[in-house]
Amino acid sequence: MINVASGGVGPDAPAEMARLLAELGIRADIHACAPSELRSQLRASLDAGPDLLVTLAGDGTVRAAAELVGPDGPLIAPLPGGTMNMLPNAVYGGRPWPEALRLALEAGRERDLGGGCIEGHRFLCAAILGSPARLAPAREAAREGEFGAAFRQVRSAVERAFTGRLRYQLDGRPRAKAEALVLICPIASKVMRAEEPVLEAAALNVRGAGELIRLGLNALVRDWRIDPAVDDQFCREARVWSAHRIPAILDGETVTLPSLSEIRFDPKVCRVLTPPKEDR
Structure with missing residues (x-):
């Protein structure tokens, strides 16, 4: 599955993948899809009963594949074809996709x-719940070159920030409030080993535009976890609630969650094909 609109996929990728697989003697059906066709084509591909599902796309496409495949479906090879490639880089160590696939x-x-599992959804890298998720439409508009619309979306998101704080509870501990809650999976966390069976939970207690700017600068120049507006913990389960439905971003994809949402760590969302341990 090749997402032809992803940031790291060139026009020659389908032909290059076909040559590589043929060289290795592997029979495969290669589908180059627009974003609107991805989910339907994923379903059709899985109905054919493959041994391996290769995705050359961004983190959102891998998340969609993992949801459809489940823990007992075919193996997934999540190649780096997106903008951030958090999961592919964690699995394949930043290798270019042809090298990663061959290995x-x-x-x-x-x-x-x-x-993570949250209200029927899965995420493999990170989930952002709360006000920052409202910036997602601005990001999509910027990707399409619609910078005027992107500016309006940013302004709207800033105006609505700091008006609907979340309440959350981690593993039954005392309840707390935050502007946003970020849940990071082990494979994407910089402070956990990939095998640890918990989620990193970072509560962002930003109370104004000045603190938001400071947090952004810390994220650019050093570890954002040391910012005083961040409360970083670990959990297996979390409950989050709000007066309204909760905006969220799951592995780069925007969703709207119920006003009371529960999150848990799942040790086996899917199975992936990785390089030998010593080569990662």
Whole structure:
């Protein structure tokens, strides 16, 4: 599955992948899709009963594939074809996709991949709940070159920030409030080993535009976790509630969650094909 609109996919990618697979003697059906066709084509591809589902796309496409495949479906090879490539880079160590695919096919091993489950959705890298998720439409408008619309979306998001704080509870501990809650999976966290069976939970207690700017600067020049507006913990389960439905971003994709949402760590969201351990 190749998302032809992803930031890291060039026009020659389908032909290059076909040559590589043919060289390795592997029979495959290659589908180059627009974003609107991805989910339907994923379903059709899985109905054909493949041994391996290769995705050359962004983190959002991998998340959609993981939701459809589940823990007992075919293996997934999530190649880096998006803008951020958080999951592909964690799995394949920043290798270009042809090198990553060749190594995985020639010497790869199966690995269970854990992640988060939230109200019927899955995420493999990170979930952002609360006001920052309202910036997602601005990001999409900027991607399409609609910078006027992007500016209006940013202004609207800033105007609505700091008006609907979340309440949350981690593993039954005392309840707390935050402007936003970020849940990071082990494979994407910089402070956990990938095998740890918990989520990193960072509560963002930003109370004004000045603190938001400071947090952004800390994120650019050093570890944002040291900012005084961040309360960083770990959990297996979390409950989040608000007076209104909760805006969220799951692995780069925008969703709207119920006003009371529950999150848990799942040690086996799907299975991925990774390079040998010593080569990652």
